Amino acid sequence: MKKIINNIDNLVHEMCSGIAEAFPDKVEYDETNKVISRKIKKTDRVILISGGGSGHEPAHAGFVGKGLLDAAVCGDVFASPSVMQVYNAIKKNHTDKGVLLVVKNYAGDVMNFDNAADLAIDEEDIRVDSVCVNDDVAIEKKDDRRGVAGTLFVHKIAGAMAEKGAELSEVKRIAEKVINNVRSMGIALESCTVPARGKPTFELEGDKIEVGVGIHGEAGIRKEPHIHSKAMAKKMIDRILSDLPFKKEKECALMINGFGGTPLQELYVLANDVIKLLKTKGIIIHKSMIGNYMTSIDMAGASISLLKLDEETKALLDEPCDSLAWKEF
Amino acid sequence: MKKIINNIDNLVHEMCSGIAEAFPDKVEYDETNKVISRKIKKTDRVILISGGGSGHEPAHAGFVGKGLLDAAVCGDVFASPSVMQVYNAIKKNHTDKGVLLVVKNYAGDVMNFDNAADLAIDEEDIRVDSVCVNDDVAIEKKDDRRGVAGTLFVHKIAGAMAEKGAELSEVKRIAEKVINNVRSMGIALESCTVPARGKPTFELEGDKIEVGVGIHGEAGIRKEPHIHSKAMAKKMIDRILSDLPFKKEKECALMINGFGGTPLQELYVLANDVIKLLKTKGIIIHKSMIGNYMTSIDMAGASISLLKLDEETKALLDEPCDSLAWKEF
Numbered sequence: 001m002k003k004i005i006n007n008i009d010n011l012v013h014e015m016c017s018g019i020a021e022a023f024p025d026k027v028e029y030d031e032t033n034k035v036i037s038r039k040i041k042k043t044d045r046v047i048l049i050s051g052g053g054s055g056h057e058p059a060h061a062g063f064v065g066k067g068l069l070d071a072a073v074c075g076d077v078f079a080s081p082s083v084m085q086v087y088n089a090i091k092k093n094h095t096d097k098g099v100l101l102v103v104k105n106y107a108g109d110v111m112n113f114d115n116a117a118d119l120a121i122d123e124e125d126i127r128v129d130s131v132c133v134n135d136d137v138a139i140e141k142k143d144d145r146r147g148v149a150g151t152l153f154v155h156k157i158a159g160a161m162a163e164k165g166a167e168l169s170e171v172k173r174i175a176e177k178v179i180n181n182v183r184s185m186g187i188a189l190e191s192c193t194v195p196a197r198g199k200p201t202f203e204l205e206g207d208k209i210e211v212g213v214g215i216h217g218e219a220g221i222r223k224e225p226h227i228h229s230k231a232m233a234k235k236m237i238d239r240i241l242s243d244l245p246f247k248k249e250k251e252c253a254l255m256i257n258g259f260g261g262t263p264l265q266e267l268y269v270l271a272n273d274v275i276k277l278l279k280t281k282g283i284i285i286h287k288s289m290i291g292n293y294m295t296s297i298d299m300a301g302a303s304i305s306l307l308k309l310d311e312e313t314k315a316l317l318d319e320p321c322d323s324l325a326w327k328e329f
Numbered sequence: 330m331k332k333i334i335n336n337i338d339n340l341v342h343e344m345c346s347g348i349a350e351a352f353p354d355k356v357e358y359d360e361t362n363k364v365i366s367r368k369i370k371k372t373d374r375v376i377l378i379s380g381g382g383s384g385h386e387p388a389h390a391g392f393v394g395k396g397l398l399d400a401a402v403c404g405d406v407f408a409s410p411s412v413m414q415v416y417n418a419i420k421k422n423h424t425d426k427g428v429l430l431v432v433k434n435y436a437g438d439v440m441n442f443d444n445a446a447d448l449a450i451d452e453e454d455i456r457v458d459s460v461c462v463n464d465d466v467a468i469e470k471k472d473d474r475r476g477v478a479g480t481l482f483v484h485k486i487a488g489a490m491a492e493k494g495a496e497l498s499e500v501k502r503i504a505e506k507v508i509n510n511v512r513s514m515g516i517a518l519e520s521c522t523v524p525a526r527g528k529p530t531f532e533l534e535g536d537k538i539e540v541g542v543g544i545h546g547e548a549g550i551r552k553e554p555h556i557h558s559k560a561m562a563k564k565m566i567d568r569i570l571s572d573l574p575f576k577k578e579k580e581c582a583l584m585i586n587g588f589g590g591t592p593l594q595e596l597y598v599l600a601n602d603v604i605k606l607l608k609t610k611g612i613i614i615h616k617s618m619i620g621n622y623m624t625s626i627d628m629a630g631a632s633i634s635l636l637k638l639d640e641e642t643k644a645l646l647d648e649p650c651d652s653l654a655w656k657e658f
Contacts, residue, residue, distance in 0.1 A: 295592055
């Protein structure tokens with residue numbers, strides 16, 4: 001394994017420190033709890049906190065900023081942050097208007113974020129609520145679906161709502177609207193290598209791809225022969241649209257997300273195929289994003305996320321935001 | 330070779346088409362000449378055109394936009410665009426105030442951009458001038474130095490100057506000031522795979538890294554044992570500062586650039602080491618950038634670029650810009 005690291009045990013800390021050193025005007029770093037939070041705190045709005053295991057950079061610390069998250073709690077690589085990490089993030093960043101936790105649907109995250117919320121409510125009388133993102137349509141059963149790249153649309157749209165000064169119930173309502181209208185599907189060409197393990201998490205013979213991968217190096221739903229970009233686009237979009245039919249609503253936001261080891265070159269090619277396919281279906285793309293947003297360390301591959309928009313979510317998606325990895329103005 | 334592509338011969342076209350399809354409000358695509366240009370054209374400022382071989386995405390098409398480039402001419406993967414491609418880009422995008430070409434110091438690019446400029450001057454009476462970026466300090470001899478990630482600071486600062494309505498001579502002057510004050514150095518952990526070749530360009534035994542790589546998959550200046558991030562940071566920064574001493578001037582802009590196959594996780598760790606090292610030397614970082622800006626397809630590794638700032642370049646660096654891959658506001 002060749003990586004640009006120093007000490008595996010210290011990786012998450014050094015990463016967070018790098019972000020804080022590079023952007024000292026925008027974020028601050030709580031080393032004890034591994035929390036990246038906004039530099040400028042306000043007391044008159046709902047606070048949005050997300051996080052999870054590390055290894056998904058720029059998520060989630062790269063989305064801390066105006067119109068997005070207030071804080072990101074960084075667990076070890078592919079491991080949920082602890083209850084105390086999340087609890088302390090809530091305690092240090094909360095306002096009287098309350099806190100909304102944006103949790104990805106993984107057992108560890110759900111348990112720890114929920115327990116942290118309970119603790120903050122019981123011990124500190126802080127108003128805390130949470131939403132759970134489960135956008136991964138690779139998995140048939142809705143309750144089992146993982147939270148993947150579509151989570152970033154929740155950050156953006158709920159973040160814009162919170163920035164406007166909306167109440168906690170309103171911020172939660174819009175976050176849930178996004179969750180109900182976003183679907184993602186991913187394909188991997190090569191496994192990632194978790195630093196502590198030192199070798200690829202799964203093996204893919206020469207010409208095989210993993211269809212329906214998650215973002216933690218878990219193997220996909222099935223192995224299939226390697227296909228061209230156009231066929232990958234069709235496979236992923238067909239699955240997404242079978243679960244998220246567009247009827248009267250015709251507008252969407254599209255994210256072509258790289259998993260960390262796939263160059264932009266390939267993401268642009270995939271975007272070309274996806275957008276042309278969506279056009280043939282009469283779906284209008286209000287906004288496209290192409291890049292590494294929710295990665296799986298250095299996995300090669302990409303996911304497609306589609307968010308069905310209405311006037312309300314569209315307007316909030318277009319609101320300004322300012323973070324390391326997502327800027328709108 | 331597993332990549333998300335369709336047809337190798339059509340790769341550059343599909344990539345450009347993907348960019349144009351995804352961002353139709355911002356850029357337009359001249360398919361014949363493989364040129365991405367700004368959607369909204371103005372006639373009252375100097376036009377900035379760059380480009381070169383493809384494979385460096387998001388460079389250069391991702392830097393077309395307000396306060397940056399007006400057009401990017403896209404050659405085949407790692408091959409200069411032709412004279413006619415560049416000539417047509419000049420012809421279609423020029424204004425009466427003139428055109429500045431930003432060329433990276435590679436024989437093919439220099440020859441073709443120069444010939445295109447001569448042709449535009451002779452045939453069309455267009456005012457064209459050019460600058461040549463040679464920021465790669467891996468190479469000792471200045472004339473032989475390659476243009477690498479530091480080129481993006483030229484785009485940004487000359488782009489801001491052009492946006493203000495400055496004359497061609499002024500835009501050229503500031504571009505050359507940036508070129509004189511920017512240095513880069515790169516290290517690769519794994520080779521890239523050029524799609525048409527289908528296998529890695531160079532081989533690196535298990536524990537070796539390439540020090541002083543360029544951005545075209547060429548092997549570096551020497552192979553060395555794999556070292557930790559902190560040692561990599563020191564190696565690169567020492568070389569840069571030996572060529573670009575900071576005396577009274579203490580402010581710089583820093584770019585930690587990924588080569589395409591290295592995840593942000595590792596770039597953040599490297600940034601942490603670089604910034605802490607620069608601080609011990611009393612160098613103040615006015616602006617940091619961490620990400621994939623000038624890639625080498627899917628090469629694993631990173632480069633560091635350091636730009637020494639004065640009040641003029643600092644102010645222009647901070648000016649707003651709006652492209653796919655670089656936004657300031």
